[in-house]
Amino acid sequence: MAIHKKDAFTQKEQGLAFFAKALSHPARIAILKVLAQRNECICGELVDLLPLAQSTVSQHLKELKNAGLINGETDGPRSCFCINWKAFEKFNAEFNFLFANLKVKNEKACC
Amino acid sequence: MAIHKKDAFTQKEQGLAFFAKALSHPARIAILKVLAQRNECICGELVDLLPLAQSTVSQHLKELKNAGLINGETDGPRSCFCINWKAFEKFNAEFNFLFANLKVKNEKACC
């Protein structure tokens, strides 16, 4: 009863979907926004900035890290995170590859 | 027992997350790719192009339409869909607003 048959799709399709999934929750968008607005790693603070419990924030951070969107180090009772801009560039590139460069010739309206 | 407390986040954060959610499944990426590669609405065909059952494809189309990513009309036993490029532009704009324009000053590496 193979639910989730994502393997029936191409690597590019899976990759883009995987990336989008990481962005698909407002809490993760909010975390990324905070990280993007600073010039340094954020150590702590994040829990205070979000309307979520500490364990929940930690989970979202884990997902973002798993998706490669953020880098992080955990030194004992303190952990630091910052955005991985290269991953964002990669996403933009793939996204544009699939859609944006096709846009011009499709400008005409259909339905 | 408010699960999914997305209302605790800003409209922009929710909007971007909602859009990303629509892109977060390879089947939907594949559908959008097909629609993008044509100059016209696609009437039918989609089910044949995807490794999914008809009802499943229909569900994904519904989600894409609900997210505003595609336009569609259903005339009796035939339905047509095409990409809504304006929605893509809006996504790009919001995405860049939150992240890309912050990138330059953050180019330095941290962790």
Add this chain to the structure above:
DNA sequence: ATCTTATATCGCGAATATACGATTAATAAA
């Protein structure tokens, strides 16, 4: 050694998402 602090992980309940087959709906074709 003990206490404090900050983070990660575990376990659970509730909500969503995925997928399919079966059914319904709506038009075209006979």
Add this chain to the structure above:
DNA sequence: TTTATTAATCGTATATTCGCGATATAAGAT
């Protein structure tokens, strides 16, 4: 009118996500 054809919807099983409290972990402070 009856018969296809095509797409949407319903019902359902299963998987995944979300959120939290409780617990574990790991280092610094006392």
